[in-house]
Amino acid sequence: MSIAILPDDPQLRERFGELKPPLTAQAAVIEANRCLNCFDAPCTAACPTHIDVPGFIKRIASGNLRGSAMRILDANILGASCARVCPVDVLCEGSCVLHRQNHKPIQIALLQRHAMDNFHASSRKIPAVPRIQNGPRVACIGGGPASLACAAELCRRGAQATIIERRPLPGGLNTYGVAEYKLRAADSLREVEMIQKMGVEFRFGVSVDSASVLRELEAEFDYIFLGLGLGAMQRLGIPGEDLEGVVNALELIAGYKIGHIRQVHGTVVVVGAGNTAIDAANAARRLGAQKVYMVYRRSEIDMSAFIFEYEHAKQEGVQFLWRMQPLAIKPDAHGRLQLETVQMQTMNGSLVPVPNSQTTIDCDMVVPAIGQSPLAQLVQDLRGVEVRDGRIVADRATGKTGNPRYFAAGDCVNGGREVVDAVAGGQRSARAILQSAGVTYA
Amino acid sequence: MPDIRIRGFAGGINSPNPFWLASAPPTNTGEMIMRAFDAGWGGAVWKTIGEPITNVSSRYSATDWNGLRMMGFNNIELISDRSIEINLREMMEVKKRYPQHAVIASLMVASNREAWHDIVARTEDAGADGLELNFGCPHGMSERGMGSAVGQVPEYAQMITEWVKEKARTPVLVKLTPNITDIRAVARAAKRGGADGLSAINTINSITGIDLDTLTPRPNVDGKSSHGGYCGPAVKPIALNMVQQVMSDPDAALPFSGIGGVATWRDAAEFILLGCGTVQVCTAVMHYGYRIVEDMIEGLDSWMDEKDFKTIEDFRGRSLPKVTEWKHLNLNYKIVARISEQKCIGCDLCHIACWDGAHQCIHLDRESGPVDGHIEMHPIPAMSEMQSRAAITETPVSRKERATAGLGSDATPLSRIPRVDETECVGCNLCSLVCPVDECITMVRVENGLQADTWAERANDARETRVQRT
Numbered sequence: 001m002s003i004a005i006l007p008d009d010p011q012l013r014e015r016f017g018e019l020k021p022p023l024t025a026q027a028a029v030i031e032a033n034r035c036l037n038c039f040d041a042p043c044t045a046a047c048p049t050h051i052d053v054p055g056f057i058k059r060i061a062s063g064n065l066r067g068s069a070m071r072i073l074d075a076n077i078l079g080a081s082c083a084r085v086c087p088v089d090v091l092c093e094g095s096c097v098l099h100r101q102n103h104k105p106i107q108i109a110l111l112q113r114h115a116m117d118n119f120h121a122s123s124r125k126i127p128a129v130p131r132i133q134n135g136p137r138v139a140c141i142g143g144g145p146a147s148l149a150c151a152a153e154l155c156r157r158g159a160q161a162t163i164i165e166r167r168p169l170p171g172g173l174n175t176y177g178v179a180e181y182k183l184r185a186a187d188s189l190r191e192v193e194m195i196q197k198m199g200v201e202f203r204f205g206v207s208v209d210s211a212s213v214l215r216e217l218e219a220e221f222d223y224i225f226l227g228l229g230l231g232a233m234q235r236l237g238i239p240g241e242d243l244e245g246v247v248n249a250l251e252l253i254a255g256y257k258i259g260h261i262r263q264v265h266g267t268v269v270v271v272g273a274g275n276t277a278i279d280a281a282n283a284a285r286r287l288g289a290q291k292v293y294m295v296y297r298r299s300e301i302d303m304s305a306f307i308f309e310y311e312h313a314k315q316e317g318v319q320f321l322w323r324m325q326p327l328a329i330k331p332d333a334h335g336r337l338q339l340e341t342v343q344m345q346t347m348n349g350s351l352v353p354v355p356n357s358q359t360t361i362d363c364d365m366v367v368p369a370i371g372q373s374p375l376a377q378l379v380q381d382l383r384g385v386e387v388r389d390g391r392i393v394a395d396r397a398t399g400k401t402g403n404p405r406y407f408a409a410g411d412c413v414n415g416g417r418e419v420v421d422a423v424a425g426g427q428r429s430a431r432a433i434l435q436s437a438g439v440t441y442a
Numbered sequence: 443m444p445d446i447r448i449r450g451f452a453g454g455i456n457s458p459n460p461f462w463l464a465s466a467p468p469t470n471t472g473e474m475i476m477r478a479f480d481a482g483w484g485g486a487v488w489k490t491i492g493e494p495i496t497n498v499s500s501r502y503s504a505t506d507w508n509g510l511r512m513m514g515f516n517n518i519e520l521i522s523d524r525s526i527e528i529n530l531r532e533m534m535e536v537k538k539r540y541p542q543h544a545v546i547a548s549l550m551v552a553s554n555r556e557a558w559h560d561i562v563a564r565t566e567d568a569g570a571d572g573l574e575l576n577f578g579c580p581h582g583m584s585e586r587g588m589g590s591a592v593g594q595v596p597e598y599a600q601m602i603t604e605w606v607k608e609k610a611r612t613p614v615l616v617k618l619t620p621n622i623t624d625i626r627a628v629a630r631a632a633k634r635g636g637a638d639g640l641s642a643i644n645t646i647n648s649i650t651g652i653d654l655d656t657l658t659p660r661p662n663v664d665g666k667s668s669h670g671g672y673c674g675p676a677v678k679p680i681a682l683n684m685v686q687q688v689m690s691d692p693d694a695a696l697p698f699s700g701i702g703g704v705a706t707w708r709d710a711a712e713f714i715l716l717g718c719g720t721v722q723v724c725t726a727v728m729h730y731g732y733r734i735v736e737d738m739i740e741g742l743d744s745w746m747d748e749k750d751f752k753t754i755e756d757f758r759g760r761s762l763p764k765v766t767e768w769k770h771l772n773l774n775y776k777i778v779a780r781i782s783e784q785k786c787i788g789c790d791l792c793h794i795a796c797w798d799g800a801h802q803c804i805h806l807d808r809e810s811g812p813v814d815g816h817i818e819m820h821p822i823p824a825m826s827e828m829q830s831r832a833a834i835t836e837t838p839v840s841r842k843e844r845a846t847a848g849l850g851s852d853a854t855p856l857s858r859i860p861r862v863d864e865t866e867c868v869g870c871n872l873c874s875l876v877c878p879v880d881e882c883i884t885m886v887r888v889e890n891g892l893q894a895d896t897w898a899e900r901a902n903d904a905r906e907t908r909v910q911r912t
Binding site: 029030033036037038039040042044045046047048050061086087090091094097098100101302304396397414416417418420421424428 | 508509787788789790791793794806823826827830831833834835836837838839840841844847853854858878879
């Protein structure tokens with residue numbers, strides 16, 4: 001089965017133009033030449049997938065672009081999307097030693113993108129690896145970064161891997177959940193296509209939602225890797241949440257990325273202050289909302305969004321309402337919504353409403369964005385796989401769970417981190433699976 | 443204000459400063475030279491005059507390095523392609539309008555006495571302040587028995603210098619080729635022939651590179667190339683060495699116009715410190731234009747002021763006594779590297795350079811505790827890399843995690859600040875050369891209580907011992 005390609009959408013392209021345009025070939029070489037080529041480089045250590053950063057950068061400088069891309073892919077099969085979505089300020093670029101020399105770290109993300117764009121544009125393939133005789137067969141549940149990395153790593157070492165995805169498109173949040181100006185759905189799909197060409201099999205539209213489906217998978221496969229990610233967006237738990245016009249952040253983002261939501265209008269209120277909340281708020285602005293408020297029950301210093309995301313949202317024209325808690329959503333007489341809120345304050349360490357501080361915000365859309373709930377329902381059915389605080393309990397170094405046939409990594413284990421963390425976890429799990437199956441590799 | 447004027451160089455050439463343009467494309471025409479004088483150049487050696495030639499296209503190629511253009515520059519252009527008459531008419535015009543500036547005629551004609559007598563007379567009539575005999579051009583002209591074909595044979599060089607001196611009334615400089623085993627041989631020949639001064643180096647035989655698509659070396663002339671002459675910043679160390687060789691040899695030393703990679707006042711100061719009276723510049727001007735001379739003048743001026751040198755003569759040749767033969771170097775002089783903890787940014791290039799390129803004495807053991815001793819006492823670099831790649835790293839997502847992430851803007855972690863094992867350090871300088879931070883690694887003298895000792899002295903002592911035994 002070939003992966004469906006999203007049709008080009010000029011309106012989407014225009015409204016969600018890339019935040020960081022790619023480097024030109026010469027700019028990339030100039031930047032690559034700035035890299036000191038540190039020994040045992042801190043950028044490599046800071047990367048969860050330990051990409052040999054100076055290694056790929058110096059290959060750009062020498063004109064060995066093919067080698068550069070392979071250096072990246074060896075460590076991180078989703079090198080192209082990580083180059084776009086990684087919070088490099090707190091990872092590789094944040095640890096660049098040049099901070100201490102002239103305060104100008106190497107633009108590692110843009111260089112990585114340069115190498116990967118070139119690779120994808122060149123129609124080069126990752127060299128095929130012969131299948132191991134009687135090697136393990138592995139089902140990777142979930143089509144997001146953790147499963148993709150696990151399956152790709154298995155495949156690169158000669159094992160067989162099948163990705164089971166409930167949605168029609170693969171890629172998980174890379175395809176459906178990242179702001180389009182950072183990572184285009186089409187670019188995510190292109191990357192998945194590369195993994196498919198390596199020999200990874202895909203099954204779409206298959207929900208693993210019952211013990212019987214699991215039993216069938218157990219019969220067909222030797223190992224099951226859980227790359228489930230997180231579950232649905234958490235509900236606000238207030239009256240009116242199911243009204244038309246209440247669209248959670250992931251629905252909004254996925255909706256515009258695959259063309260279901262073409263535009264929004266009027267006033268949009270996003271509830272929450274994490275990175276996804278900011279993506280949703282910026283999306284609402286770009287889709288046409290005149291006013292976008294972000295409502296957060298705590299203060300500015302408590303918000304979980306990265307600082308650069310917060311700054312970006314302010315530039316997009318998003319307005320922040322701090323210490324405000326939604327109480328109810330009501331329809332008004334003109335088909336709009338009214339969000340009732342109350343001001344919050346901290347007393348004796350706990351958050352309490354300020355008396356008589358209720359206000360009502362007239363709006364056209366309310367976007368809950370207070371995090372994803374874990375996929376607790378399904379995994380409770382998994383025999384021998386412990387779930388604690390909504391997360392699957394798995395060893396970080398190997399992805400091993402309490403059940404020797406089950407491995408897990410990514411958001412469903414770590415509670416929700418970055419794409420690069422999921423890739424690292426998936427890759428480590430793949431190696432542990434092979435080790436468990438008695439496959440030795442160099 | 444220091445006085446940087448040049449007075450009576452090589453027996454009579456004056457110029458407002460020691461910065462001359464070398465005989466090359468920037469001195470192709472009178473119009474160009476007059477613009478150069480307006481920009482501040484003190485003198486110009488006219489693009490070599492002789493029977494006009496036909497040039498090829500293309501003519502130049504370069505060696506870029508690490509993103510920088512023209513670290514080295516190569517040309518296969520010949521001498522002036524304009525007639526002797528036009529060149530000399532323009533020279534007369536330049537001298538009339540710029541009487542204070544030095545105009546030197548570079549000359550190259552067939553190797554017969556009459557031809558040289560004729561060209562000498564005509565250029566001096568045109569007003570040249572001096573003559574420079576081009577015995578250096580390494581490409582094209584040498585195939586016709588001129589240029590470096592003369593400069594590589596001391597007898598030819600002496601003979602032609604003598605012919606010129608029979609006729610010349612102005613100072614005669616001989617321009618030497620570096621494409622020879624020992625440049626002093628020709629310098630001595632020129633001196634024997636009566637030359638008033640020398641200039642060097644001319645360009646070095648070179649093939650700068652090959653186009654990896656067409657497999658044709660550069661510069662490409664209709665699918666073929668030919669060796670050219672190399673110059674630019676890359677050749678400066680070679681030029682400095684040759685200047686020192688000549689200037690330290692009493693049979694060769696003459697007033698010297700230094701050439702080879704001069705691009706800044708610093709380069710000029712170095713040539714002068716080895717005895718040059720003037721310097722000549724070409725590649726830097728071909729790269730950036732005549733305007734670079736402004737900083738050359740200002741920079742030299744302010745450096746002289748700082749060092750309290752009143753004239754060029756106050757420091758000319760001052761570094762010559764500081765160059766000696768290896769056998770006279772003090773074998774008991776001991777220095778070791780010291781790494782500044784405050785300045786170190788943690789790139790650890792000194793560590794890998796010392797391990798893979800020197801003597802395995804810079805270690806990453808600040809956290810684990812110092813271990814002095816030979817290589818087998820320490821984990822090899824590949825071990826450190828393996829360990830950090832085996833570590834599990836996660837993106838710091840919460841505010842608390844981010845606060846303790848140890849990002850680059852914070853102080854360098856101790857684990858990344860290398861330590862020098864001074865018991866093993868041989869004082870080679872390599873670490874201080876690779877360190878990207880100014881004054882982070884310094885080489886410090888270690889007092890070992892030993893008297894100065896040299897190889898020459900040791901050899902001498904050994905000989906005396908042998909003599910005593912017999």
